[in-house]
Amino acid sequence: MATHFSVADLSLELYRFPRQQDANLQAWDAADEHLILSLSKNDVSAVISQYPLTTLNNIAILNDSFGGLTCSLTAYSTQLSHPLTIWAESDARTSIQGIKLNLQNNQLPCEHIHWLTSKETLPKNLDAVLIKLPKNLHYFTEQLQKLSHVLPPNTPVFIAAKAKSINKALLAIIDNHLGPTTASLTYKKTRIIRCTSDGKSRSTPKENTWSVPEYQLTLHNLSNVFAANKLDIGARFMLNHMPEGHFNHIVDLGCGNGILGLRASQLFSDANIHFIDDSDMAVTSAKKNWRANSFPAEQGYFYWSDCLSELPEEVEPDLIICNPPFHQGEAITDHIAWQMFVEARRRLAKGGILHIVGNRHLAYHVKLKRIFKNCTTVASNGKFVILQSYKD
Numbered sequence: 389m390a391t392h393f394s395v396a397d398l399s400l401e402l403y404r405f406p407r408q409q410d411a412n413l414q415a416w417d418a419a420d421e422h423l424i425l426s427l428s429k430n431d432v433s434a435v436i437s438q439y440p441l442t443t444l445n446n447i448a449i450l451n452d453s454f455g456g457l458t459c460s461l462t463a464y465s466t467q468l469s470h471p472l473t474i475w476a477e478s479d480a481r482t483s484i485q486g487i488k489l490n491l492q493n494n495q496l497p498c499e500h501i502h503w504l505t506s507k508e509t510l511p512k513n514l515d516a517v518l519i520k521l522p523k524n525l526h527y528f529t530e531q532l533q534k535l536s537h538v539l540p541p542n543t544p545v546f547i548a549a550k551a552k553s554i555n556k557a558l559l560a561i562i563d564n565h566l567g568p569t570t571a572s573l574t575y576k577k578t579r580i581i582r583c584t585s586d587g588k589s590r591s592t593p594k595e596n597t598w599s600v601p602e603y604q605l606t607l608h609n610l611s612n613v614f615a616a617n618k619l620d621i622g623a624r625f626m627l628n629h630m631p632e633g634h635f636n637h638i639v640d641l642g643c644g645n646g647i648l649g650l651r652a653s654q655l656f657s658d659a660n661i662h663f664i665d666d667s668d669m670a671v672t673s674a675k676k677n678w679r680a681n682s683f684p685a686e687q688g689y690f691y692w693s694d695c696l697s698e699l700p701e702e703v704e705p706d707l708i709i710c711n712p713p714f715h716q717g718e719a720i721t722d723h724i725a726w727q728m729f730v731e732a733r734r735r736l737a738k739g740g741i742l743h744i745v746g747n748r749h750l751a752y753h754v755k756l757k758r759i760f761k762n763c764t765t766v767a768s769n770g771k772f773v774i775l776q777s778y779k780d
């Protein structure tokens with residue numbers, strides 16, 4: 389895995405979080421390089437050279453994965469007579485943890501950085517905004533709408549993305565929700581979109597609300613939650629094949645909107661349900677759905693967490709249910725599933741069960757047999773398989 393990030397006159401060591409991630413994945417991409425080059429004296433894009441760092445004081449950075457942008461701007465800031473103030477916004481707990489660790493590993497200060505979740509509001513005195521284009525365009529649209537509330541006219545906004553992701557439809561979204569755009573030339577298959585805010589506030593969308601009548605549930609989804617307006621087909625298959633037994637502590641790991649945990653509470657009404665997700669919006673949605681569907685307040689627990697790291701040590705789950713993701717941002721990877729399975733094995737009570745649903749082609753049974761030394765196929769169809777392993 390490449391860890392040495394060298395752009396312009398910068399030299400940093402950057403790691404993904406957690407450090408034991410897939411060795412084939414690095415902590416930055418060419419879009420990070422392109423944006424940093426464009427902000428430095430080595431401008432390759434001819435889009436933002438009129439906004440050198442020396443003229444900026446307050447910068448917001450949205451969707452930085454593991455610190456490629458935040459660490460670079462912090463390193464440049466140490467060379468300026470007026471250090472930059474950075475507002476770092478992310479919906480992912482792992483991204484914030486990764487950025488903080490990479491700042492520490494490179495002996496970079498963090499006193500100038502303000503950390504914000506995706507639900508918080510940016511200040512109104514920003515000189516520029518840097519954005520890595522997220523995979524979820526509904527979430528991106530909401531970010532633009534929120535920016536329209538705080539940015540004065542003519543504030544520059546720079547959006548870095550793979551060239552193949554930039555098309556007329558994307559440019560129209562930016563034009564409609566924030567201001568006019570210009571796209572750079574291509575550099576290493578990436579482009580930079582420069583948007584100039586027009587100072588007009590847009591209304592933000594209402595959260596999606598929809599029902600699952602077969603389980604008498606109403607779901608509320610914020611914009612960055614997977615399957616935002618319908619029941620995910622993998623989750624639906626799992627709902628038809630929930631585990632049997634008596635359970636005291638149930639964990640919905642990678643909970644999304646919490647549908648699996650909600651159903652578990654219906655089936656095992658005496659159990660405490662622990663909802664865990666890397667997305668702050670997901671955890672917020674799960675909490676709202678717990679309350680909106682009148683589940684007992686004292687039996688629901690919610691954690692914005694990298695896997696099980698925030699689950700209190702005294703909690704020994706006897707059931708973990710999980711629909712593991714197989715991507716992180718644009719990267720397709722199975723390291724998250726590996727981490728979930730390994731941590732589940734460590735935290736389960738003796739005799740506890742891990743009950744998962746996954747695409748058949750991912751071959752999770754191989755991983756589970758390696759980790760748990762056992763794996764049972766509970767159900768399968770042409771696309772999904774439900775597997776169960778227990779801690780002996």
